[in-house]
Amino acid sequence: MTRALTRKGEATRARIVAGAAAEIRERGVDEVRLEDVMAHTGTSKGQLFHYFPDGKEGLLLAVAQHEADQVLIDQEPMLSNLTSWPAWLAWRDRLIERYLAQGVKCPLNGLLGQTGRRAPGAQAIVTGLIWRWQKAITEGIRHMQSTGDIDPDLDADRAAAALLAGIQGGVLLLLSTGKIDHLEAVLDLTIDSLRAGARTGGS
Amino acid sequence: MTRALTRKGEATRARIVAGAAAEIRERGVDEVRLEDVMAHTGTSKGQLFHYFPDGKEGLLLAVAQHEADQVLIDQEPMLSNLTSWPAWLAWRDRLIERYLAQGVKCPLNGLLGQTGRRAPGAQAIVTGLIWRWQKAITEGIRHMQSTGDIDPDLDADRAAAALLAGIQGGVLLLLSTGKIDHLEAVLDLTIDSLRAGARTGGS
DNA sequence: GCAAAAATGGACCTGCAAGTCCAGAAACCG
DNA sequence: CGGTTTCTGGACTTGCAGGTCCATTTTTGC
Numbered sequence: 001m002t003r004a005l006t007r008k009g010e011a012t013r014a015r016i017v018a019g020a021a022a023e024i025r026e027r028g029v030d031e032v033r034l035e036d037v038m039a040h041t042g043t044s045k046g047q048l049f050h051y052f053p054d055g056k057e058g059l060l061l062a063v064a065q066h067e068a069d070q071v072l073i074d075q076e077p078m079l080s081n082l083t084s085w086p087a088w089l090a091w092r093d094r095l096i097e098r099y100l101a102q103g104v105k106c107p108l109n110g111l112l113g114q115t116g117r118r119a120p121g122a123q124a125i126v127t128g129l130i131w132r133w134q135k136a137i138t139e140g141i142r143h144m145q146s147t148g149d150i151d152p153d154l155d156a157d158r159a160a161a162a163l164l165a166g167i168q169g170g171v172l173l174l175l176s177t178g179k180i181d182h183l184e185a186v187l188d189l190t191i192d193s194l195r196a197g198a199r200t201g202g203s
Numbered sequence: 204m205t206r207a208l209t210r211k212g213e214a215t216r217a218r219i220v221a222g223a224a225a226e227i228r229e230r231g232v233d234e235v236r237l238e239d240v241m242a243h244t245g246t247s248k249g250q251l252f253h254y255f256p257d258g259k260e261g262l263l264l265a266v267a268q269h270e271a272d273q274v275l276i277d278q279e280p281m282l283s284n285l286t287s288w289p290a291w292l293a294w295r296d297r298l299i300e301r302y303l304a305q306g307v308k309c310p311l312n313g314l315l316g317q318t319g320r321r322a323p324g325a326q327a328i329v330t331g332l333i334w335r336w337q338k339a340i341t342e343g344i345r346h347m348q349s350t351g352d353i354d355p356d357l358d359a360d361r362a363a364a365a366l367l368a369g370i371q372g373g374v375l376l377l378l379s380t381g382k383i384d385h386l387e388a389v390l391d392l393t394i395d396s397l398r399a400g401a402r403t404g405g406s
Numbered sequence: 407g408c409a410a411a412a413a414t415g416g417a418c419c420t421g422c423a424a425g426t427c428c429a430g431a432a433a434c435c436g
Numbered sequence: 437c438g439g440t441t442t443c444t445g446g447a448c449t450t451g452c453a454g455g456t457c458c459a460t461t462t463t464t465g466c
Binding site: 207208209211212215246247248249250253254 | 411412413414415416417
């Protein structure tokens with residue numbers, strides 16, 4: 001029962017979300033004014049409030065969803081195919097590459113942090129992302145357990161939680177320090193420890 | 204060469220910083236107005252700008268430094284004495300306990316995220332905290348290597364970086380999800396892998 | 407005790423960014 | 437086509453939070 005949207009309308013709406021997302025990535029959530037979005041997307045205030053009746057709140061929510069989806073898309077097809085050690089390393093490389101390129105510009109930074117508590121909907125978006133992300137990692141671990149590459153006694157969900165936490169922290173420290181070292185270290189050591197577990201338990 | 208501050212003045216200044224910190228912890232950086240700080244600390248606008256001529260910017264910086272220091276203080280004396288496995292576990296327990304009690308209220312959340320890029324001084328505070336924190340962990344690992352409890356071939360600094368990243372991510376996910384699971388998992392699995400390395404390498 | 411300096415209170419100013427409104431243009435649909 | 441809905445532009449309003457100013461009180465040091 002979403003309201004009627006013409007083809008042109010949908011295009012404009014999408015343009016606003018994409019433009020706002022870019023602007024926020026570039027300069028941070030609370031540095032971006034509606035005016036900036038207007039200028040950057042070639043729209044007027046009337047349009048903004050036409051497509052987002054809840055104002056900035058609603059727009060930010062739409063941007064958050066957009067960016068959350070993008071985070072996972074950027075990891076495909078590796079994330080959904082963690083079925084061999086080379087595949088795991090390819091995923092690792094993709095993560096490093098992606099966040100290295102992204103540098104200090106974090107799409108979800110402000111969303112995880114600030115918006116996390118204020119909007120009730122933002123919370124849902126973030127937990128949804130985390131849940132999907134962790135689920136994909138868990139499945140990868142389970143697959144490796146089924147092939148005997150990882151100790152079957154390992155708690156896959158717990159290991160996935162630890163790995164995800166490491167990634168989040170690595171990215172956070174990248175944002176703070178500008179160096180990729182933490183992310184690299186946590187990825188390499190955590191994955192190595194998954195491999196080591198198989199050798200120890202298997203032989 | 205700091206300006207003259209009477210005894211009363213220092214007390215007031217400290218009261219403002221502590222009160223502002225509490226308020227920010229409770230409700231988030233950008234939800235706190237100077238007016239809130241005034242009400243919460245029983246001070247007037249004149250006082251705020253008397254002690255913080257740079258206004259909100261300066262106050263936030265002082266709060267950031269205050270909170271950064273507190274983070275490390277809260278981990279003592281465990282953090283500086285990681286000299287046995289029981290000591291490591293005690294440290295682990297302190298971290299869990301501290302962040303469990305803290306819950307969703309994170310002092311450095313907004314500072315790491317938002318303020319990280321805007322103020323040049325905030326960046327320094329955050330990197331200083333990270334550096335000190337990681338150094339303490341590294342020293343703990345080195346000590347365990349000297350006693351043979353951890354594989355001496357391990358890169359201590361890299362391992363500390365990974366552990367610190369895990370902690371940061373665990374806390375971040377605690378803020379987002381409200382659950383301590385990620386932090387627990389990352390601490391337990393990472394510390395376990397440090398111990399396992401000794402057994403594997405030593406025998 | 408008394409001048410100088412610091413501390414305090416609060417009224418006032420100001421700029422800015424979110425949000426409102428409505429009139430005109432374009433698109434849709436029978 | 438022609439009526440209806442959606443889309444677009446931009447001028448206007450509004451509230452509020454940060455910052456300024458100064459008059460008054462308290463503390464300090466001699």
